[in-house]
Amino acid sequence: MCGITGIFDTQGKREIDCKVLTRMNESQHHRGPDEGGLHVEAGIGLGHRRLSIIDLSTGQQPLYNEDQSVCVVFNGEIYNYQQLIPELQALGHVFHTRSDTEVIVHAWEAWGEDCVKRFRGMFAFALWDRNHQTLFLARDRLGVKPLYYALLQDGTFLFGSELKSVLAHGGLPREIDPCAVEEYFALGYVAEPRSIFKAAKKLPPAHTLTIRRGQAMPFPVEYWDVRFSLDAKLTDNEACHQLEERLNESIRLRMISEVPLGAFLSGGVDSSAVVAMMAGLSAEPVNTCSIAFSDPAYNEAEFAKIVANRYRTNHHVEMVQSDDFDLIDTLAGLYDEPYADSSAIPTYRVCQLARKHVTVALSGDGGDETFGGYRRYRLHLLEEKMRSAMPLGLRRPLFGALGHWYPKANWAPRVFRGKTTFEALARNSVEAYFHTMSLIREPMRSKLYSNAFKSELGGYSAIQVFQYHAERANTDDPLALIQYIDTHTYLVGDINTKVDRASMAHSLEVREPLMDHHLIEWLATLPSSMKMRGGESKFLLKKAMEPHLPKDIMYRPKMGFAVPLDRWFRGPLRQRVRDTLLDGRIVDSGMFNPAIIHQILEQHESRARDHSTPIWTLLMFDAFLRCVMDGQESREVRVLENATI
Template sequence: MCGIAGIFHCGTPKPVDPERVRGMTDALAHRGPDGSGVWTAHGVGLGHRRLSIIDLEGSPQPMHSVDGRAVIVFNGEIYNYRELRRELEKDGARFRTDGDTETILAAWQRWGTGCLDRLDGMFAFALYDCDRRSLFLARDRFGVKPLFTAMLSDGSLAFASELKGLLAHPLTRREVDPLAVEDYMTWGYVPDHRSILAGVEKLPSGHFRLLEHQRDPAPPRQWWDISFTERARGRPDDLSAELLHHLRAGVSSRMVADVPLGAFLSGGVDSSSVVALMDEADRAPVTTCSIGFDVAEVDETGHARRIAALFGTRHHERTVAADGIAEVDRLVEIFDEPFADASALPTLQVCRLAREHVTVALSGDGADEAFAGYRRQVFHRREEQLRSVLPSALRSPLFGTLGRIWPKADWAPRPLRARSTFQALAEDGAVGYARALAVIPSELRDRLFGEGMQRARGDYRAEQALIETMIETPGRSGLDAAQYADLKFWLPGDILTKIDRTSMAVGLEAREPLLDHRLVQFAASLPEGLRIRGMQGKWLLKRTMERYLPNDILYRPKQGFVVPLAQWFRGDLAGEARRVVHSERLLQSGWFDRTALADLAEKHISGRSDNGRVLWQLLMLEKSLARLDLAR
């Protein structure tokens, strides 16, 4: 795992200062503490920071092809590189190293952009072809590895693994995109179709760019997509056997490393499944790491210990205070852009613990998106069934009225919090799912935003991008569309961003075996009744893992990392809540209404409503803007 950065002149080639590229890669030193390198030629410069995982001494970067006609900087891992290498050697390719980086160079020279279809892995890379005088930028299928780009005023394109790499270049604009603030306040993160900085873009997952000197910059082109259009046929037992084959392949392929390897273990279905299959694949005990909390209601270490004992792992755990607010400034430094998924706090802690024992850790990320494990997906399927029997002319007035008059009732038991369900049922499926996924609904944003933001965003609403993604889904049903949106929108923007930044911050490589693309494509082909049965999500996955895991682990309610935001902002952080809603950095921007923010904080502190997540978003936004030295 590494950090990459570079500069490419799209217009007339100009000399590239190697020290400028070095400054960009130095800003990414945490991603690659084991080595660094810079290469420049007329019109191009490539930089690299290395975390050694495979071929520890023999694969320095930037790396040249054997014939010297291509140069690459690469962040990620190619799990099938040995098979590719053998195929390329049969065609006459020669290799000087034992790693995966050189395999990409040879694959490019053999297949051009078609090489991407043959790569099984997580990656973002920049490859300069000296003969074609072109720069090839590519990102993996799901967006596990990030890549930021920016067109600069001198006609060059700069790229980097993280925003801080671009900010090390003096020509990067430091102007906030107000539409990114609208996106952030809606979702709690800045999705991949936008950046907090105007003029900065993220290469979308499953896309590449091919740039040439003295030509206008080519836009991103999609090279891979997930499809829900086909349905697998067969008995559940046969499909379960096929699923197990894919699960084993995904896990075993990601266990290749020349450094110590382990796994995150929460005691939930996904991480426990990964550990079970790791134990099956290797005689040596698996190294597992868990984080516990000093509040019993949110502590899962008992479940993790049980799985560790079942498989005889070398288990490590650490109990941390559930108030890990002391880490907020560190999170702001790690993420650059505002990022308000509070589970990043315990994720950073478990990455730190893992790094004390291993250099690579396997996670269970991706299973909820691929197999329909989120409650919102289960409810969405039920809502879609109701929409199919009730015409819109009846649904809209009935449920729209109920949604308006039903109390918000944050304090009530979950079954009585029906307002959001009624509001969703009044809309079509895509609009309803966007409402379910939004952290701050449009009505509340309208109250919080000031006149400046109202003018800046115009008719734009953050939900529209997700709605369009669902409408364009290659699939058959509303559940297909919801899962597709989660895989294309939520997964890269939130989940994979969280694990990439927190793991890289401590020099740890995280791998996601449940995001093997063949496994995910198989999951997308499952009939809906094998994804969700009754109110049970991930049904076939859980049934398949019954041979390995106890039922009370497989079928217990989903928990995840829980952070007590509401309690924080009514307790020790009440003063911080009041401070942030009166922050001049936020208020002088014109984005927010002063009175509405103050009212939001006081209602929360007094217990009249639960605005903990909104206050957390405001806090992370204000601190991120301060770190970037941005106001508007």
Template sequence: MCGIAGLYYPGVPKPVEPARVRAMTDALVHRGPDGAGVWTAPGVGLGHRRLSIIDLAGGAQPMATPEGDVVVSFNGEIYNFQEVRAELEAKGARFASNGDTEVLLHGWRAWGVKLLDKLNGMFAFALYDARAQSLLLARDRLGVKPLHYAELSDGAVAFASEIKGLFAHPLFRRTPDFSAVEDFLGLGYVPDDASVLAGVRKLPAGHYLLLERGKPVGRPVEWWDVDFSRRASGSVRDLQAQLIDHLRTAVRSRMLADVPLGAFLSGGVDSSAVVALMAETSRSAVKTCTIGFDEAGYDETSYARQVAERFATDHRVRKAAADDFALIDTLVHHFDEPFADASALATYRVCELAREQVTVALSGDGADEALAGYRRYKFHAAEERVRALLPGQVRGMFGAIGRAYPKADWAPRPLRAKTTLLALAEDAGAAYAKAVGVTAPSVREGLYTDGARAQLGGHRAETRYVETMRHAPARDGLDRAQYADFKHWLPGDILTKMDRTSMAVSLEAREPLLDYRFVEFAASLPASLRIRRGQGKWLMKKALEPYLPKDVLYRPKMGFVTPVSAWFRGALADEAAGLARSAVLAGSGWFEPKAIARLADAHRSGREEHGRTLWQLLILERSLARLFG
């Protein structure tokens, strides 16, 4: 795993100072502490920070062909590089190294952008073709590895794995974009089609951008997309066997490393499945680790221990306590943009724990999105069935009832019907967007000043979900919800969290459950094999019954969460009250201090539930202070 950065001039090929590119890559030293390199030519400069994983003695980057006609700076891993290499060697290519980077050089010569279709891996890379004087920026199918870029005032396009790499260029200007703040408060993260820094763009997952000399900067081109419109055929037993085969292949391919390797083990289905299949392959005890919480309702360490004992892993546990919010400033630094998924605290701690013994760790990320594991999918699918039965006028009545129904955050879940009633009255996309979001539109609008609302000009965080679901390659409502999560939630939240927290401690995280072949297979499964009798990931759980205990497979999903609501009624109560007095939030001109004070007081007293919104405001305050002073 590595960090990349560089410059390209699409117009006049101006000289590129190596020191400028080096400064950009030095800002990414945590992503690659094992080595650094810079390569420049008229109009282009590529930089690299290396975390050595494969071919430790070779593989230095940027890497060029012997003729110097193709040069690459690459972040990631190509898991099938040996197969691609064999295909290229059959075409006459001659390799000088033993790693995966050189495959990109010869692959570009042989296939051009069609090279991307050959790759199975996680990656973001910049490849310069000296003959065409073009620069290719490419990102993997699911968006596991990030890539940011911006056009500068001197005509250059600057790019980097993280925004802090762009900060290091003296011509980069930091100007806030309030529409991205709206996105952040609505969704809990700044999605891939937005940035809190005006002018910064993120190359979308499954896209490439070809920059050519003498041509303006165009739009990224999509080279892969997940398709939910097809349906697999076969018996349940056959599909179970296929699922296990996909999982086994994905796990084994991600165990290739020349450095110590282990796994995160939460005690949930997904990480337990990965560990089970690793143990099946490994000749030694798999190194596993987990983070627990000092609040019993959030702690899964007993389940993790049960799985660790079953597969005789070398297991370690560490507890995260309420005072772990001391990590806030560390996370703000590594995420650059505001990021409010509070489980990043525990994810950072488990990465930190893993890095004490290994350099590569496999995670269980991806199965919830691929196989409908989140509870919200079950609710959305049920709501869609009800919507299909109700005439429009009747649905409108549900909305009226929902608006009159009390908001009972304190009550048992069956009595909290307000959200469901309101959702039934809405379009499916709008309802799901609110279900997956954090702070509701009505609450956000109540926090904004009149000027801030005018500045948004009608922009709303949820709109992207509505549009994505409307145009999804899908057959039903469940398909559309999952597809939208693949486009927004997965790259914007889950994969951003894992990339930044793992790279913060120079750990490579690999996600076998996001192998694109497994994702494509899962997307083709009938909805009844994804959710059945209220169980998400139904087929996966059935297939794993020979491997895992039933109380691991079928217990209620807890998720990798952090008890922030309790914190804001306890250890962080003063922080919540202080947000209303924040010079940063008030000085932005976007927020009404009195509205924040009312929100904090209602939460602290227990009358209402606003823990996640308060966490967002706290993170936003710290992020704005770091980004803009």
């Protein structure tokens, strides 16, 4: 795992300032503390920070082809590189290293822009072809690895693994995009392809960007997408057998490493399945890492211990105190953009623990999206049955009125929250799912924003993100539709972002075997009844894992990786929250209605409502304004580097 960055003159061959390029590169030192390298020539500069995983002795970057006319900087892993090397050698290419990075330059020479279609892995890379005066950028299919870019007014093109490296150039205007703010307060993250700044973008997953000097700036090009055909004709037993084979293959590929390797083990189905398969593929005990919480309501450590004991892993556990809330500014400095998933705190801690013992860790991330594991999926399907019984033209006014007047009952299980159910039934499928996924729902967002900010939004709503992906999903199946939406939104913007920044903060590489695109393509051919059956989520995965895992692990209620925000904001963080949100940077921004913020705090402290999620979302936005907008991110990064190196 590494960090990449660069500067490209799209119009001519102006000299690259090596001091600026070095500053951009060193801003990502935490991503690659082992080595750093630059390539500079007329009008182009590439930077790389290396975390050594494969080919430790000769895998330095930037890396070149035989005559050094093609140069690449690369973040990630190409898992099938050993299969591609002989194919490229047969075409006449000569290899000077044993690294997966060198496969990229020769694959570009052999197949051009289509080279990415041959790669199986997680990656973001930038390749310079001097003979064709072309800069080629690519990002992996599921967006595991990040890539930001910006075109400045003078024709200078910037890119980097993290937004901080682009900001380190000094020429990027820090003008906030109001639409990105709306997406953040609705979803908890800024959805691809936006960034929080108007002048910068994220390269979307499964896209490439080919820039030729002297030509107009092109649009990114998509090279892959998942299609839910749901047409496989397999029995349950046949599907279980094939799934086990595919899991073994995906995990085996991700166990290739020249440095210590292990796995996260939360005690849930996904990470337990990964560890079980790893144990069968390894001659040595698997290294596993778990976080235990002092608050029993959030602690899954005993379930992780059951799996660790069964497979005799080298198990490492550390206790996280319930009041572990001192990471707010650190997280803001890591994520660069506002990011509101509070599970970033325990994720940061488990990565910190894992790095003490391994350099590479496998995770179970992606299992909920691909196997149909979220509780919200089951509830959405129940609502879909009710929605299908009445036309939208009747449902919208009837249930809209009931939802408006019915009292809110946050304290009750969702199935008994009449207001929530009525609001869902008054909407179409995409509107309802967006409503479910919104951290702060539309009525509250509208009240929270100031009139001046709403004017800047110009009517934009984050639901347009979901509508865009729903139109491309090419399926009417209710479960497949929301799986498709999640794969392009929540998985990329929330899960992968969280894990990448938290792991890279500790120079830890995390690999996600449940996001292997071959596995995802196969699962998309299976009928939804193999993912959700009789109200049981992840039906196929659990059925396939029955010989390998105790039923107590697989068929217990899902806990999640949560922190006690509600208690924090009524207790130890109460005054800090008040000082921050009522008289801080967030008020000075002019984007919000102070009276509504005050009302939110009063209702939460009095226990009239649980507003812990909106409060956390506001806190993290305030941290972004202080740490990034006010230029403190470089200080935060230096503090973090000193703590982790």
